Amino acid sequence: MTAKKITGDKVRYGVVAGGNISQAAFMPGVDQTGNSVMTALVTSDPTKADELASKYNLKSYSYEEFDKLLQEDVVDAFYIATPNFMHRQFAEPALKAGYHVLLEKPMEVSVEDCQAIINASEQSGAKLMIAYRLHFEPATLELQRKCREGDFGDLRFFSSIFSQPLDTDNHRAKYDYWAGPVPDMGTYPINAVRNVFNSEPIEVSATGIRTPDRGFEGDFDDIVQVTLKFPGERIAQFVVSYTGESSERYQVVGTKGMADMKPCYFFGPGVKLKYTTSIDKKEETFEHENTDQFSGETHYFSECIIQNIQPECDGEEGLLDVRIMEAVKKALETGEKQKLAPLQRLRTTQESQARKFPQVTPPKHMIGKDSDKPAE
Numbered sequence: 001m002t003a004k005k006i007t008g009d010k011v012r013y014g015v016v017a018g019g020n021i022s023q024a025a026f027m028p029g030v031d032q033t034g035n036s037v038m039t040a041l042v043t044s045d046p047t048k049a050d051e052l053a054s055k056y057n058l059k060s061y062s063y064e065e066f067d068k069l070l071q072e073d074v075v076d077a078f079y080i081a082t083p084n085f086m087h088r089q090f091a092e093p094a095l096k097a098g099y100h101v102l103l104e105k106p107m108e109v110s111v112e113d114c115q116a117i118i119n120a121s122e123q124s125g126a127k128l129m130i131a132y133r134l135h136f137e138p139a140t141l142e143l144q145r146k147c148r149e150g151d152f153g154d155l156r157f158f159s160s161i162f163s164q165p166l167d168t169d170n171h172r173a174k175y176d177y178w179a180g181p182v183p184d185m186g187t188y189p190i191n192a193v194r195n196v197f198n199s200e201p202i203e204v205s206a207t208g209i210r211t212p213d214r215g216f217e218g219d220f221d222d223i224v225q226v227t228l229k230f231p232g233e234r235i236a237q238f239v240v241s242y243t244g245e246s247s248e249r250y251q252v253v254g255t256k257g258m259a260d261m262k263p264c265y266f267f268g269p270g271v272k273l274k275y276t277t278s279i280d281k282k283e284e285t286f287e288h289e290n291t292d293q294f295s296g297e298t299h300y301f302s303e304c305i306i307q308n309i310q311p312e313c314d315g316e317e318g319l320l321d322v323r324i325m326e327a328v329k330k331a332l333e334t335g336e337k338q339k340l341a342p343l344q345r346l347r348t349t350q351e352s353q354a355r356k357f358p359q360v361t362p363p364k365h366m367i368g369k370d371s372d373k374p375a376e
């Protein structure tokens, strides 16, 4: 199969899974991109197949009908937002069939699965992008560029926290490590520090704990501390948690100055990512407008499809994060430091990727079996 060519002026998207992030963030942001449109929904929930599909004027399909959809001319691309362990199940056949794929983070639950998804994309030439919404967020891109250009001197260390209390009903609470806080939230500090240092870690160590009476069905540590050693004697550490109060921050310290970003990972109405720098003891704060990060990533990916450009946050970027998560898992299981083969990725975030779409208002209520939960 060869990659789908766009015939109209908009990329037609099929949404796979109508969960929280699809309903609250991706779907409401598509219209204002101007270069993207939704035409199909793939869901296991009959209420979503009916009500969510009609809200956006979409053709709906069950998971069992996915192959049928691949044979029809209804979409050019998919946005896949199933739980992590189901990403390959939809991404691989879609890419093989020539459909472009915007795949939610983390890319999958093993390097082997990530590689299979990359192979499928290379086989047909269809574009693959991992939905790293912060790769299109102006404050993030600006700070990462300053770090790499030496504004803070020789970067020495990175430190971060990301915490969010998790509802015991959420799918993340029911499985193993791969639905736990390291793949779910650790993606953010891991991806941030790789782009801040423009480098890949060579050693990983980790400690995890389980909060007493946490009420989660799944077998995973709910608070995890990770240390990453980078070439050039640089270090990064972060803590992610499903049981602490919501909090997020990262700090980068160099020989000449430092940056402190807070908030740094989240999105949504009113969330303005902001950072303060301190260089030669002079403090300055940088705050950008609140942007719709989902519209931004969708606009960029559609542009890549239309103009035949390899997306910056492609499958390699996703795999390199999952490679670290696999090492964290081993470090937690064995209590031992894990070595990673030295690697250097040739691409990194670019400020030209910034997109400034106004934040859309998410719907007040979710449709379907998740409807008891408020849209975030």
Ligand SMILES: NC(=O)C1=CN([C@@H]2O[C@H](COP(=O)(O)OP(=O)(O)OC[C@H]3O[C@@H](n4cnc5c(N)ncnc54)[C@H](OP(=O)(O)O)[C@@H]3O)[C@@H](O)[C@H]2O)C=CC1
Residues within 6 Å of the ligand: 016, 017, 018, 019, 020, 021, 022, 042, 043, 044, 045, 048, 081, 082, 083, 084, 086, 104, 105, 106, 131, 133, 170, 171, 172, 184, 267, 368, 369, 370
């Ligand atoms: N980029 C970002 O900022 C964010 C990314 N994400 C990523 O998006 C993905 C989905 O997350 P989110 O929307 O929060 O998850 P939800 O639990 O809210 O939704 C997941 C959806 O997947 C479908 N599904 C299919 N099989 C299962 C299963 N066994 N258990 C639960 N759901 C199933 C359901 O959709 P249906 O009923 O339609 O079949 C369900 O509603 C994850 O990979 C996550 O990491 C999540 C939040 C933020």
Ligand SMILES: O=C1OC[C@@H](O)[C@H](O)[C@H]1O
Residues within 6 Å of the ligand: 164, 184, 185, 265, 266
């Ligand atoms: O942005 C995010 O923050 C909360 C997480 O649960 C989610 O999966 C993640 O992508």
